[in-house]
Amino acid sequence: MARRLRHICAQVSADLPANTDVVLRANPSVATADSADLLRQLRSGLRKLGLSSDPAPTRDRTPAASAT
Template sequence: MLPEPYRLRRSADFSATVRSGRRMGRRDLVVHVLERDAADSLVSVNGPRFGLVVSKAVGPAVIRHRVARRFRHICAGLIDTVPVDTDVVIRALPGSATASSRELDKQLRSVLRKLDLLAGEGDPA
């Protein structure tokens, strides 16, 4: 489970990350990343924040909630590896409904690695 302080909640934070951040996609997801300013007084958490966008295109509510739970679990494992001043928005694509958790984790880590955001993880040869 992703602890509350590490969740993106405000619509303005989602919008800023999606509009101003860097973006990269894979088969089952698109990741938007924005590095926060140190002077941003509204942010009180000392760690990365993750947000999820799982639209109806992914499937019915049961499937969307399952996909969101998988991504929250994956993000909880990334808290210590992503820089503390980073907001990450993950947009699930329809293929994420049938992808395994391992495959989603692999795709997300691949994107974060390409964006130079995974500390302590070397690039696989």
């Protein structure tokens, strides 16, 4: 678990302002979450705090074809 969190933090560290310290607290659910989800959650939290200029991910939502 710690290794995955370190890897994820390394991915976002370049997006943080200089001299910024971030403390993460891992809840038990981290053990079963996949790395992509953890990265999304971390980036979302950093954006909410104003610590990241990384844009929010866009979702490609294609309307479902209507049945005719």
